[in-house]
Amino acid sequence: MPDKKKKIALVVQRYGVEVNGGAEFHARILAEKLAQKYEVEILTSTAINHHGWENHYQPGESFINEIKVRRFPTFAENKRKTRAARRAIFKKKKYFKILKFLGIFKKADQLFNLSEVTEKNVDVWLLGQGPYVPDLVDFISANKESYDVFIFFTYLYYPTVVGMPLVAEKSIFIPTAHDEPILYTKPYENLFSVPKFIMYNTESEKQLVENNFRNITQNSEVAGVGISSFHGEKAQLPAEIIPNKYFIYIGRIESAKGCDLVIHHFLEFQKKYPKYREFKLVLVGKNHMKKNYRNSSIIFAGFVTEEEKHAYLTNALAMIMPSFYESLSMVTLEAMVEKKLVIVNGNCDVLKSHVQRSGVGKSYTTKEEFFQALQFYIEQSETEREIEAEIAQNYVLENYSWKSVLQKFDDAIEFVTKS
Structure with a gap:
């Protein structure tokens, strides 16, 4: 008789094909990979947007890509x-x-x-930070014996901080920790001592936690996430988008991700170098910016399908990632595996590490360095670009394979269930 599949509950603040967020996308693709070997259920909120956490989906059970999703309603706080x-x-x-x-x-x-x-x-603070889902926490408490392992995503949110201590001895924690001020505040000071096992995204994240917190769970590994080349049918680009005549940003479009600053820098670059005014900055993702940029050089593509996203990506000259806070940046790795060169915010250790470890791409900390990076890739020859692109792809394939990542999760799940 075959062994019964281990049952895993993956707890994450939002979940869905339409959900726009790096940690949330990471959670979904990891769940789909783990579901090939384990019985996986998602425990999440009914929110689609992290600004306000308004209820969007119906509470209760549904299936996404054959995985059971249990949604619990959010409640607004003062x-x-x-x-x-x-x-x-x-x-x-x-x-x-x-x-x-x-x-x-x-x-x-x-x-x-x-x-x-x-x-x-x-x-x-935790109730207001949200998503405030007391029914989800009650479900974890009442059903902790029904699951072999609980995987919690993201240190910042209520479901992790309040839910994980209830099943500490069964928990794997994927903190997605960034070097940001909120990390060092009281709500999170003991969080890293709670789980049975911590799975970091990068060595930089592991060092960040170990250098700043005491009594950390010593059972840990650096896994990250598997990154694969896109094999689907790429969509047609809109007529106004000319291949290799634009730089691209992909992700949530908001000030917290550095989008306002990169737009400002890009427009200043074009003022300083009028000969480059034919180049555009295309931003792909849901726009949360309060300011409207009415400039023909800035194009907001909106939320797009995977096929459309990869069409935009593969035809871009390079991808820009201006975020100050990342624990992995899947979209940066996705760009590199698709042979796209990257220009990243050098103030973020994780992004800077991808450039340094791969040996290709550009990082910037000042406006002048940003200008130099844009100019470098505009002027780069096709041959030089192809050589760099090959190196970028090899870096991702060698360091972020699903085979390696899933083996680490197998080992962690075995450890948690046996100890």
Whole structure:
């Protein structure tokens, strides 16, 4: 009689083919790969958007690519209370400025512990940060014996911080941690000691956590995610998009990803170098920017299908990733495996590491370096571009194969279930 398949619950803040987010896409493709060997279920919210977490999908059970998805409704929290809690955990309450101006903050803090972050501050912050899905947490608590392993995605959100301690001895944690201010606040100070096993995306992420937190779970591995070349039928490009006459960004279009700054730099580049005005910047993904950019050099393609995304990608001159905070950046690796050169924000260690380790691509930390990178790839010969592109592809194929990644997850699942 064959062994019964191990049952895995993958807990993630949002899930769906339409969901636009790196960690969420990572969760979906990992789930689909693991489902070839294990019985996988998704535990998630009904939200499609992380701005406000409004209910979009119907709660209850459904199937996506033959995987069972259990959705739980989100509940909105008081925004005013959330803002106050945020100021508390960052130790930036409004009246602190006045006390500092008067020169009495330090003495007052010593006497009255003004900057102490309370458990109530933490609780209010987590509910507001969301997605607040109390029914999901209750389900984990009531059904923890029904699953062999729980895989939690993303350190930042309520389902992980509140749900993972309930099944700590059965948990694998994929933190997707970035070097960002919120990581170092009280809600997350003990989170890395909770899981049975931590699966990091990169060595940079592992070092970030180990250098900044105590009592970390020592059972860990660096797996990342498998990246494969696209084998589907590529879509037709819109008529106004001319191959090799544009740079591309793919992902959530928002200030937090550096999109406003890269647009500003690109427009300044064209002012400084008018001869390059024929080149465009195409942004693919859902637009969350508040400012409207009415300029013929900036094209917002919107949310597109996989076939359309790869058509845009393969015809671009290079891909730009301006984000300050990444734990892996799957889209950067996808570009490289498709033989696209990348221009990345050098202030992000993970992105900079991809460029340094591969030996190709450009990183920038200043506007001038960004200009130089654009100019370099515009002026590069076709032969030089092909040589670089081959190196980029080989880097991904050698370091991010599904065979290697899945073996590491097999070992982690075996460890969690046997120990």
